[in-house]
Amino acid sequence: MVAIEVVLGDITREDVDAIVTAANESLLGGGGVDGAIHRAAGPRLARAGGAIGPCEPGEAMPTPAFDLDPPVRHIIHTVGPVWEGGGHGEDDVLASCYRRSLQVADELDARTVAFPAIATGVYGFPAERAAQIAIATIRSVSTNVQQVRLVAFDEGTRDQLQAALAATG
Numbered sequence: 291m292v293a294i295e296v297v298l299g300d301i302t303r304e305d306v307d308a309i310v311t312a313a314n315e316s317l318l319g320g321g322g323v324d325g326a327i328h329r330a331a332g333p334r335l336a337r338a339g340g341a342i343g344p345c346e347p348g349e350a351m352p353t354p355a356f357d358l359d360p361p362v363r364h365i366i367h368t369v370g371p372v373w374e375g376g377g378h379g380e381d382d383v384l385a386s387c388y389r390r391s392l393q394v395a396d397e398l399d400a401r402t403v404a405f406p407a408i409a410t411g412v413y414g415f416p417a418e419r420a421a422q423i424a425i426a427t428i429r430s431v432s433t434n435v436q437q438v439r440l441v442a443f444d445e446g447t448r449d450q451l452q453a454a455l456a457a458t459g
Contacts, residue, residue: 293437294428296451301441302330306362307400309355310391312408313367317343317351322411323443331365332357345369348386350394364398366391370409373416381423384409388427396434404439407447417447421454429458 301309301323311327314320317339319328328335338353345351350368358365368391371383387408395403405424409415428438440455442448 292428292431292433292435294425294440294455295437296440296442296448296455298442298445298448300326301404301406301443302327302358304362304404304439304441306402306404306437306439308352308364308366308395308398308403309358309362310350310366310368310403310405310408312387312406312411312413313339313345313369315344315346315369316340317345317353317367323406327358327365330358331355335365339367347371348383348390350387350390352394352398361402364395364400366394366398366403368408370413370415373409373414376419380409380415381419384415384420384423385427388424389431392428392431392433392435392438399434401434401436402439403435403437404441406441406443407451410447417450418454421447421450422457424451425454425458
């Protein structure tokens, strides 16, 4: 079973094989965590994303990590759901983001992966619900990834992720 750790910090500074970014469909870069990752990885990331995009919600696509410091070798772009009240399949799309990202990580032979709290920023997914889905999905996926770090950008998000992790034992 994959080890899951919750940390507060800057996802671009994680010591992992792959970083997941909460991308928009164009994969050209955006705000929030995606913008931070694009700034840290440099302008080649947007060019690489544009060459493989668009990416549908719930899907995941890899690019090199470009200017991010080793051992980070890959960026996995996933597009979360825009929250529309919960009756439009948002939970399933969010779960697919985590599942597909881990499948891509396996294809890349990544053993350590850092995830942000996907879709909880401008996409408006409720943080507590998103944390529960993230933990449950990561725990349910058969993967060769050995460690997942859930990187929170603020204390509230960290607390939600830690509570969801503690609730699953």
